[in-house]
């Protein structure tokens with residue numbers, strides 16, 4: 019494996035019953051990097067994230083994390099930094115336990131992993147809330163008292179509680195309105211700059227992925243059809259499917275959009 023990878027997915031295959039949904043996927047994520055994973059609904063983005071998290075299967079292939087194979091190792095059986103791979107999911111309304119206070123939600127991962135006593139974990143809550151720009155008094159409130167964007171901040175704070183090297187972010191802003199999306203995206207970027215955490219950023223929304231990613235992988239029908247630097251993939255896409263995805267993503271400037279359409283049509287005609 020290239021030694022600068024944090025995660026390397028090699029020839030991953032996943033099937034549900036007789037349906038093969040992931041076909042020989044290869045993907046690597048470097049420390050501190052954001053890899054965006056885009057593609058239409060059902061292309062297999064979430065399935066790859068779940069395999070990396072250890073909450074979904076890998077029928078064959080390997081998932082190397084700092085060199086050790088973590089494919090099919092459940093989260094509780096993972097050791098070292100692999101035990102701290104975290105997730106932020108789409109729906110902040112169902113991903114937080116409604117009967118727990120924010121303090122309990124944030125201390126639970128630290129206590130369950132025995133990396134802090136309950137008292138030590140409580141002391142860390144204030145710092146975590148501060149990292150996601152929530153007030154200290156949020157600790158004693160319940161998820162229902164917060165907006166969608168604030169709940170997603172709580173989910174991000176919970177992911178940060180274990181000082182992860184990697185967070186799998188699965189459509190983390192898709193349920194939020196556009197203004198809130200922008201502030202939560204800025205928070206993800208700011209946290210990465212401060213902590214050096216890497217993200218696998220899953221989204222159907224190319225505009226969102228383009229904003230945050232260093233590299234982008236494009237999925238279609240269980241395969242990665244294109245993987246490269248974000249600028250390269252979005253400005254000079256090689257695969258016709260990537261060009262179609264890009265054309266489907268809105269561009270504010272109609273003149274730029276028309277030019278892009280013409281450029282891509284020319285490229286399609288050549289490929």
Ligand SMILES: Nc1ncnc2c1ncn2[C@@H]1O[C@H](COP(=O)(O)OP(=O)(O)OP(=O)(O)O)[C@@H](O)[C@H]1O
Nearest residue numbers: 034035039057058059060061062063064065066222
């Ligand atoms: N537990 C499961 N059992 C059976 N089929 C599944 C399961 N999980 C996913 N699939 C199937 O695998 C395929 C890929 O699903 P996946 O959720 O990974 O796609 P996706 O690209 O994340 O799509 P979306 O954006 O809609 O979430 C789909 O055909 C889906 O129906």
